[in-house]
Amino acid sequence: MELLPILLIFAVMMLPLLFLSNRQRKAQAKQQELVKQLGVxxxxxxxxxxxxxxxxxxxxxxxxxxxxxxxxxxxxxAIAMSVDPIEPADGETLEGETAEDAQDSASSDQIPGVTVTDEDPREDGTARDR
Known part of the structure; x- marks a missing residue:
């Protein structure tokens, strides 16, 4: 008779754990099914x-x-999810792009507020310590 309250408390504490593990098991099964369906x-x-x-x-x-x-x-x-193919930005092409095209686009990239020069930023021209 004295054990009944302790057993009830224990049972009430275990119920949420059972529900959480069941939910986790379902999510894991769904992830495994997704990964199995992926192909070349x-x-x-x-x-x-x-x-x-x-x-x-x-x-x-x-x-x-x-x-x-x-x-x-x-x-x-190790696969987390399937993603949609990445679309190229406006004016860019991914397929058939040559090395010259990639070099031209890399050299013409400009970051707002950043000025690129060939000059040494230090007045005395010495290299800084790294």
Whole structure:
């Protein structure tokens, strides 16, 4: 009879834990299903924030290609979500862009409020300590 209140308190404290673990289990199953459906050609984001295109797919490993063409191997469970392909900004083209085009666009980029000069900012021309 003296154990009944203690058991009731224990049961009341355990109920939220059971509901939370059930919710977490459902979310984990949903994530696993999403990852299983991904295939070659899908653009994804990993849990660490890496964006890439799936170029090869195996059971538990995928090969992701970054924008610069570098391919890296990732565990399939490292994929956080599928993302929409990135659209180029107005006036830019991603496909068929040559190295000269990329260099021209990089040199013509201007940051508001920043002036780029070839002059040494120090009057005496000495290098600063690093």
């Amino acid at each position: 050609g899908d653009e994804v984001r990993t849990h660490s924030g890496f964006y890439g295109l799936i170029v090869e797919s195996y059971d538990d490993v995928v090969v992701l290609e970054s924008e610069d063409g570098t391919q890296t191997k990732w565990a399939r469970m």
